[in-house]
Amino acid sequence: MSRYKTKGVYFRDGVAYIRYQDERGVDVRESTKQRSAKVAEDILAKRKTEVATRTHFPTRAFDAVTFAELADYWWQAHGSKTRSQFDYLYPRVLEHFGEKRAREVTPDVVDAFLEHLATERKLSASSVNHHRTIVNGIFNFAVKRGRFDRNPVAAVRQRPEPPGRDRIVSPAEFRMLWDKADGDRECVRSWRSPERRRCGRARSSRCGGNASISRTRRTRRWSARRPDISATFRFPSRS
Incomplete structure (x- = not known):
């Protein structure tokens, strides 16, 4: 039974434990490995602050990020300034992934999107790969700028393209x-x-x-x- 009156601090076998809720509302119990109630109280206050600022769980801090946010950041800072003519393909990518959270864009989801372009829209392998390049660039840019933690497109292969038809004339x-x-x-x-x-x-x-x-x-x-x-x-x- 707890012998300390501060809410969220209790002792077990003489060791102080703290109890708090993470950003999802799930109870978390953590051992302080200390016997001092004052130290446990300070650690509890620190954990609550970290949860409020979403810094205690760095990987979970990106769970609420949407694909549209990453895409808009990439477009404003990089995509619209390149010479790759992404402006006519970018809206199609945003239309497909815009309502999803970035966590929901898995390699399987990206691969299904590319397969849809190839089979349903009858796009060439080169055009399908251009769409993959855009999604890959959005996530790569976000990872490099600290806006996200991983790139799901890295596990998706490009579609094989037919050999070129250019040759030297006789x-x-x-x-x-x-x-x-x-x-x-x-x-x-x-x-x-x-x-x-x-x-x-x-x-x-x-x-x-x-x-x-x-x-x-x-x-x-x-x-x-x-x-x-x-x-x-x-x-x-x-x-």
């Missing part, structure tokens, strides 16, 4: 492209730009030839060197 394909663009003013203007003319004169001077290289000779040289213009033009893959 000389015949480049000649066909050149013939088609022969009357294009933009193409001619680009070809006659001062930078390209200076480059042509310098190359001609190094080779000991005439500075005024004809269009035919330019085309022949370019075709022989098989320039990689696949970043601008795409041709059907050869089987």
